[in-house]
Amino acid sequence: MLKSQFLIGFIFFLFIQYSYGQKKDEAIFFNKKDQITRFHTISDLENLKKGQLIKLYQDRIKEIVTVLPFLSLTNEPDVRLSDLGIKEDSNHIKSLKKSTEASQEAITAFQTSVEELVPYADTEKIILTILYFEDIIKKMRIGVTRSL
Secondary structure (H helix, E strand, O other): OHHHHHHHHHHHHHHHHHHHHHHHHOOEOOOHHHOOOOOOOHHHHHOOOHHHHHHHHHHHHHHHHHHHHHOOOOOOOOOEHHHHOOOOOHHHHHHHHHHHHHHHHHHHHHHHHHHHHHHHOOHHHHHHHHHHHHHHHHHHHHOOOOOO
16 A cells, blocks of 8 residues: 555656656757767768768758757757746747747758758768858857957
8 A cells, every 4th residue: 555655656756757847848949969969070071971971961950950040049058048037938938839849840841851852962062061061050159259
């Protein structure tokens, strides 16, 4: 009897933790997992097969599409609305959630197009585009600064 009550209590506790954890993430602009972990040199990329290059290409598009809309607010992962002084009310969370969903739809569409069309590109152009995307990502990670 005591064991079953403990088990039910423990399951309830886990459910509450899971639910609360999910809601907290809704107020985050983007996660660290949305960012690439490695930048490449041209010689690194020249040693890869076209399929591997296309995966890198897709990963870089994903980061750009995820981070770019919020660049004027933050370029850091795991930043919450409240970290920027934005009230975490239902309207702001709803707006952020809509934006995240739209970005995910766009990423899915881009990835499908890339899988179907980019294999027809010259390998050299794929490599140069990956390097170009990585330059954009590096600049995004530096953030917006005034340089006149």
